[in-house]
Amino acid sequence: MRTRLAIKLDAILEPWFPERRLFLRSDSDTRFIRLRPATQLIAFAGSASVVAWAIVATAILLMDSIGSGNFREQAKRDQRVYENRLNLLAEERDTRAAEAMAAQNRFNLALDQISDMQSQLLASEIARAELETGIEVIQSNLRDTMDQRDEARGRLAVMQQIGDPLGQNRKVEGSDDTLDFMVAALADTAAERDQILADAKQALKDAEDLEFQIKLMEDQNDQIFRQLEDAMTISVEPLDKMFRAAGLSTKSLIDQVRSNHDGQGGPLMPMSFSTKGEEPSADELRANRILRQLDHLNLYRIAASKAPFAKPVKDAVRFTSGFGYRRDPKTGGRRLHKGADFAGPTGTPIYSTADGVIVHAGWSSGYGRLIKIQHEFGIETRYAHLSKIRVKVGQRVSRGQRIGDMGNTGRSTGTHLHYEVRVGGKPANPMIYIKAANDVF
Known part of the structure; x- marks a missing residue:
């Protein structure tokens, strides 16, 4: 029996939802279903709720997809900027290293030149000392000769008094020739000594110029070293x-x-750099x-290419589940989720996150189509629920190489990638590696 409240409700809703009858005819009978206004209102409200839910869910998915796409594009731009920065630093580092080597060669050449100049200066000092000794000997001989000349002149005066001027004149003329020779030799020696002193002064000036040039090269080397040290700090610290x-x-x-x-x-x-057996x-x-x-x-760069620091998906995807305990979507129970899930369209390219060797490429119960890659340092990555596998067991792959397509195989509620990282056989949070590389790659 219909209650009075139901009858009144139908009367109120009658203008908007008039009563309708749905006839069902068979070969031997005809039946109908009565759709009262209240029933129609409930059906309309349910349909409107479903449509509103679909609109809201679609808007959320679109906003999330747009946000993920913008984040991915920003990450790509940051990666390209940092790669360009690393390349510029590498080029500057190589240039500075070449300049350092060239400066070291110029420094060694200047040292050799200084050594040669010092040797020449020492030889000049020795020659000057020898010439001074020779000059002293010549001066001693000159004094002796002058004494002999004075003595000869005295004897000449005596001989003139006794009447033998010719023989004495021959002796005096001989003494004058010897004196002229000694004076000429002394003048030549003095001129040679003056030239040696001038050469020694020029050598000292050249040595001072070389020392100034060496100081300039040392300052330039210090600047080059500082730039190289700064470049090394900028390059190594982010990787570390x-x-x-x-x-x-x-x-x-x-x-x-x-x-x-x-x-x-x-x-x-x-x-x-060789130190030739001396203290460096x-x-x-x-x-x-x-x-x-x-x-x-x-070594750091090689290690970075062999550890899974890259992202397995480069297209715009939605992060749907992280590492840790969660409610199982199939059974509803609490269970450890050993990886990270990325949802996207079927066929989305999947990429290797590091250099390694394919150790499994095929079906694996709940994983569906599964790829396992063994990397260095005891690290293994897994890529599950794939729609297509593009590699074979034993194949070596590089970071960024396409290995499969996203799918919905195995124990899965929708199209997505289940990505795992295992260290020493134990599962680790993949997002730790992905987030750690955000400032580098």
Whole structure:
């Protein structure tokens, strides 16, 4: 029996929702279903609620997709800016290294020139001392000769008194010739001495000029070293921060990379300036320190390419679930979610997040189509629920290489990528690695 309230409600709704009858005819009978105004109102409200929900959900999805796309584009722009910055720093570093080597060569050449000038100056001093000794000998001989001349003149006066002027004149003429020769030799020696003194003064002036040039080169070398040290700090610190943020031991990573790249003479072989068995100078120590930092930076870059610091999806996707315990979408129970989920259209490209080797490429129960990649440092990444696999077991892949397409296979409620990172066989939060690389890649 219909209640009075229902009858009154139908009467009120009658102008907007008049009573309708839905006839159902069969071969032997005809039946109808009565649609009262209240029933029609409930159906209309339910349909309106469904339509409103669909509009709101679509708007939320569109806003989320637009926001993810903007974030992804910003991340790409930041990555390109940082890559360009790294390339410019690498070029400047190489240029500064070449300038440092050229400056070191010029410095060594200047030292050799100074050494030669000092040798010449020492030889000039020795020659001057020898000439001074020779001049003293000549002056002694000259005094003796002058004494002999005076003595000869005295004897001449005596001989003139006794009547033998011719023989004495011959003796005096001989003494005058000897004296003229000694005076001429003394003048030549004095001129040679003056020339040696002038050469010595010029050598001292050249040595002062070379010392000034060496000072300028030292200042230029110091500026080059400072720029190289700043470039090394700017290049190494972000990489070091990235590894530490991911919870990786930088020392063990560097040791492992160095052990795998220990060939002699390769790009990882550090250079060093020879000190020729002497104590190294401050510039040599500084240059060797910069070269060790260059080697450290190369090792860091190799390690970064072998650890999963990249994103598995480059297109605009929606982050739907993170790492940790959550309600299971199938059973409703509490369960550990061992990775991160990224939702997007079917066929969205999936990329390897680091260099490695494919160890599994096929079906795996709840994972559906699954790819496993073994990386260095005991790290493994997994890519699940794929619609298509583009690699084979044993194949080596590089970071950024396409390995499959997003799908909805296996134990999945919709199209998405389930991405895992395992270290030593234990699951780790993939977002730690992705967020750690945001400031670098």
